[in-house]
Amino acid sequence: xxxxxxxxxxxTAVAGAACAVAGLxxxxxxxxxxxxxxxxxxxxxxxxxxxxxxxxxACREANNLHPEFNNGNNLWDAPLDLSANSLxxxxxxxxxxxxxxxxxxxxxxxxxKSCLHCVDPSCVSVCPVSAMTKDPVTGIVSYNPNxxxxxxxxxAACPFGVxxxxxxxxxxxxRKCEMCKQRQVAGKIPACAEVCPTGxxxxxxxxxxxxxxxxxxxxxxxxxxxxxxxxxxxxxTYEKRAPRYNAQTYGLKEVGGTQVCYLAGVPFAKLGLPSxxxxxFVSTSERIxxxxxxxxxxxALLFGSLLFAVRRNAKADEKEDE
Amino acid sequence: MSPKPVGGPYxxxxxxxxxxMVAIMAMxxxxxxxxxxxxxxxxxxxxxxxxxxxxDVVAGTxxxxxxxxxxxxxxxxxxxxxxxxxxxxxxxxMFGYAIGxxxxxxxxxxxxxxxxxxxxxxxxxxxxMIEVALCISIYTTVLMLExxxxxxxxxxxxxxxxxxxxxxxxxxxxxxxDKTIFVLIALGMTLPTMHQSSLGTMLIPFGYFINPLWQxxxxxxxxxxxxxxxxxxxxxxxxxLVSDRFSRPSEARILGLLSRYMTAVVALFLVIRFGxxxxxxxxxxxxxxxxxxxxxxxxxxxxxTGVILLLSERRRMAPRFQFIAALCILSGxxxxxxxxYLVAYHRAGWRYFPxxxxxxxxxxxxxxxxxxxxxxxxxxxxLYSAERVNAQAPASE
Numbered sequence: 001x002x003x004x005x006x007x008x009x010x011x012t013a014v015a016g017a018a019c020a021v022a023g024l025x026x027x028x029x030x031x032x033x034x035x036x037x038x039x040x041x042x043x044x045x046x047x048x049x050x051x052x053x054x055x056x057x058a059c060r061e062a063n064n065l066h067p068e069f070n071n072g073n074n075l076w077d078a079p080l081d082l083s084a085n086s087l088x089x090x091x092x093x094x095x096x097x098x099x100x101x102x103x104x105x106x107x108x109x110x111x112x113k114s115c116l117h118c119v120d121p122s123c124v125s126v127c128p129v130s131a132m133t134k135d136p137v138t139g140i141v142s143y144n145p146n147x148x149x150x151x152x153x154x155x156a157a158c159p160f161g162v163x164x165x166x167x168x169x170x171x172x173x174x175r176k177c178e179m180c181k182q183r184q185v186a187g188k189i190p191a192c193a194e195v196c197p198t199g200x201x202x203x204x205x206x207x208x209x210x211x212x213x214x215x216x217x218x219x220x221x222x223x224x225x226x227x228x229x230x231x232x233x234x235x236x237t238y239e240k241r242a243p244r245y246n247a248q249t250y251g252l253k254e255v256g257g258t259q260v261c262y263l264a265g266v267p268f269a270k271l272g273l274p275s276x277x278x279x280x281f282v283s284t285s286e287r288i289x290x291x292x293x294x295x296x297x298x299x300a301l302l303f304g305s306l307l308f309a310v311r312r313n314a315k316a317d318e319k320e321d322e
Numbered sequence: 323m324s325p326k327p328v329g330g331p332y333x334x335x336x337x338x339x340x341x342x343m344v345a346i347m348a349m350x351x352x353x354x355x356x357x358x359x360x361x362x363x364x365x366x367x368x369x370x371x372x373x374x375x376x377x378d379v380v381a382g383t384x385x386x387x388x389x390x391x392x393x394x395x396x397x398x399x400x401x402x403x404x405x406x407x408x409x410x411x412x413x414x415x416m417f418g419y420a421i422g423x424x425x426x427x428x429x430x431x432x433x434x435x436x437x438x439x440x441x442x443x444x445x446x447x448x449x450x451m452i453e454v455a456l457c458i459s460i461y462t463t464v465l466m467l468e469x470x471x472x473x474x475x476x477x478x479x480x481x482x483x484x485x486x487x488x489x490x491x492x493x494x495x496x497x498x499x500d501k502t503i504f505v506l507i508a509l510g511m512t513l514p515t516m517h518q519s520s521l522g523t524m525l526i527p528f529g530y531f532i533n534p535l536w537q538x539x540x541x542x543x544x545x546x547x548x549x550x551x552x553x554x555x556x557x558x559x560x561x562x563l564v565s566d567r568f569s570r571p572s573e574a575r576i577l578g579l580l581s582r583y584m585t586a587v588v589a590l591f592l593v594i595r596f597g598x599x600x601x602x603x604x605x606x607x608x609x610x611x612x613x614x615x616x617x618x619x620x621x622x623x624x625x626x627t628g629v630i631l632l633l634s635e636r637r638r639m640a641p642r643f644q645f646i647a648a649l650c651i652l653s654g655x656x657x658x659x660x661x662x663y664l665v666a667y668h669r670a671g672w673r674y675f676p677x678x679x680x681x682x683x684x685x686x687x688x689x690x691x692x693x694x695x696x697x698x699x700x701x702x703x704x705l706y707s708a709e710r711v712n713a714q715a716p717a718s719e
Contacts (some may be wrong), residue, residue, distance in 0.1 A: 129435070129439060147444055150435070233391050282448075303512040315398075
C-alpha cells in the first residue's frame with residue numbers, strides 16, 4: 001500500500017486525537033492532595049490577638065532578621081508588610097470609629113501574616129529546580145537557596161503573596177516562613193507561638209488544631225471556656241468568654257487547604273485573606289501538563305510524524321530540483 | 323540560483339544607532355549584575371515578573387516563531403515554493419530565541435545557578451517552567467544548527483580557494499549537516515509546539531491574579547495559535563520591510579499566498595478565544611474591566627483588522643496592505659501575550675511600570691536583533707533574489 005500524504009495526515013490526526021482523549025481521561029485522576037501524615041501547623045485566632053507583635057519580634061530573633069523602621073524617626077520596629085526581612089507581621093483592620101474589637105463596623109481586628117504552608121502549594125508546584133519543597137511528613141514548605149535560580153515564579157504564583165525576594169542584593173535570595181523548622185528539629189516550637197501571650201497563635205499537629213477550631217466554633221457566644229497558650233495540647237490555659245466567630249475556619253478548604261488556619265470575628269476578606277476556590281490553581285496546570293506530556297507520548301508521536309513528513313517532503317523537493 | 327549575501331556598507335545610520343543602544347544596554351546589564359535587580363528595575367514582590375519576561379521572553383520568542391511557522395507550511399503541508407522564506411525566518415528566529423534566553427539570564431536573580439534548569443537532579447517535573455526552560459534551551463541550539471549550513475556555505479566558499487585538508491573538512495561538515503538536517507527541522511517544529519503552548523500553561527497557577535478574559539484552561543491552545551500568528555506576521559513584516567529598506571524587488575506574490583495561512587490561524591485564535599469567554603460566562607468582563615476592557619478590545623480589533631484587510635485578493639497581493647495587516651496582527655497578538663503576563667495580572671496594593679533602565683535594556687535587546695540581522699544578511703547567503711522567490715510561486719494553490 002502506498003502511503004499518500006492524505007492517509008499519512010489522516011493517520012497522524014487520528015493517532016493524535018486518540019492520545020489526547022486517552023490523556024484527558026487520565027487527566028481526571030490528578031488526585032487532590034491531602035494533609036501529610038504528621039502535618040504540623042498553626043492556628044491563629046484573631047479574636048485572641050491583642051496586636052502586641054511579640055511574635056514579630058521573636059521571629060526576628062529566631063531567624064536573624066533586623067527591625068524595620070518605617071515611620072521616619074526610627075523609634076519602633078514597624079514592618080508594613082511581609083518582606084525578605086519580615087517573615088511574619090501583624091496587620092490591623094479598622095473601620096469607622098474603630099472602637100470595638102472584632103467587629104466589622106466601628107471595629108478593629110488584628111491578623112498575623114506568614115506562610116500558610118498549603119496542602120497543595122503553588123510555590124512547590126511551579127518551582128522549576130525543586131528549590132521549594134513540601135516535607136512529606138510534617139508538610140512544612142521550605143526553601144533551599146542552593147537550588148534556587150532566582151526566577152521568582154513562586155513569588156508571582158503564591159495566592160497569598162507570601163514568598164518575598166531580596167531585590168536589592170547582588171547575591172539575592174528568597175525568604176519565607178519555614179515554621180521555625182530549625183527550632184522544631186531541636187524540639188522547640190515556632191518562635192511566634194512560643195511567645196504569644198494570649199495563645200492567639202497556637203502550634204500543634206494539624207488534626208488537633210482543626211479539632212480545636214471546631215470546638216471553638218461550637219461554643220455559645222459568651223460561654224466561659226479555656227484557651228491554651230503556645231501549643232494546642234498545652235496545660236498552660238486561661239479562662240475567657242467565647243467570642244463570636246465567623247461561620248467558617250479559613251484554611252480548611254482554600255486552594256486545597258492550608259496548615260496555618262484562621263479564626264476571626266470579622267470577614268476574612270477584610271483581614272486580607274482572599275476568598276479562593278477549593279481546588280488549587282496548580283492542580284489545573286499540573287493536570288494539563290501531565291496530560292500533554294504523559295510518558296512523553298504525545299511529543300514523541302509529534303516528533304515521529306514530523307520526522308516522517310520532513311524526510312518525505314525534502315526528498316520530493318530534491319527530485320523537483322534535479 | 324542560491325541565496326546571496328546582500329552586500330553593502332556595514333556602517334549606516336541604522337547600525338550606528340543600534341550599536342549605541344547595545345552599548346547602553348551593556349552598561350546597564352553590568353550595573354544589574356553588580357548591584358542586583360532592584361537598582362535597574364521596578365520589580366517588586368507584587369510584580370516579580372516585569373517587562374523583560376513579558377516582552378523579551380514571552381513575546382520575543384513568539385516573534386522568533388517565524389522559522390517554526392514557515393517550516394510547518396514547507397515541510398508538513400509540503401509547499402516547497404515557500405522554501406526561500408525559510409533562511410531569513412530561521413535567522414530571525416535564532417535571534418528571537420537567543421535574546422529570549424539572554425534576557426532570562428539577566429532576569430533571574432541567582433543566575434550562577436542557571437545550569438540547574440539543564441541538570442536532571444534539580445528538575446521538578448510538575449513545574450511547567452522546567453519544560454519551557456529546557457525546551458527553549460534546546461530549541462535555541464537547534465536554531466543555531468539549522469542556521470549552520472549558511473555559515474558553512476560561506477566558509478566552504480572561502481576554503482575552496484585554498485583547497486587541501488581544510489576544504490575536505492568543511493565539505494564533510496557540509497555533507498553531515500545536509501544528511502541530518504531533516505532531524506533538526508523536525509525537532510525545530512516539535513519543540514516550539516511544546517514550549518509555546520506551555521508558555522500559556524505557565525499562567526494557570528496565577529489563578530485569580532489574572533483577569534478572566536485572559537485566565538482560562540485553554541491558555542496552552544491560545545498561546546500555540548498566537549505563536550503561529552506572530553510567526554507568520556513577523557515573516558511578512560520582515561520581508562516587506564527588508565524589500566523596502568534594502569531596495570530589493572518585492573516578494574509580494576509569495577507573501578500574498580502565505581498570508582492566507584496567517585489569516586486562517588488568527589481567525590481560529592479569535593474564534594476560540596471569544597467562544598471560550600462566552601462558554602465560561604465571562605462576557606460581561608469585556609465591558610466591566612475598566613482599562614483592561616480597552617486592552618482586550620485593542621488586541622481583538624487589531625487582529626481582526628489584520629484579517630479583514632487581507633480578505634480581498636487585490637489587497638492581499640499589495641505590499642502596502644501586507645505590511646499594514648502583518649503589523650496589525652503582530653501588535654494584536656504581541657499585546658495579547660504582554661497583557662496576559664503583565665497588564666491583566668493584578669496584585670492588590672502593588673504597582674509596576676518598567677523603569678527607564680528596564681526599557682533601555684529591552685530596546686538594547688531589540689537593537690541586537692536588528693543589528694545582527696542586518697550584518698548577517700549583508701555578509702552571509704541568507705536572502706534569495708525576489709525574482710526567484712516570486713517565480714517559484716504558483717499563480718494560486
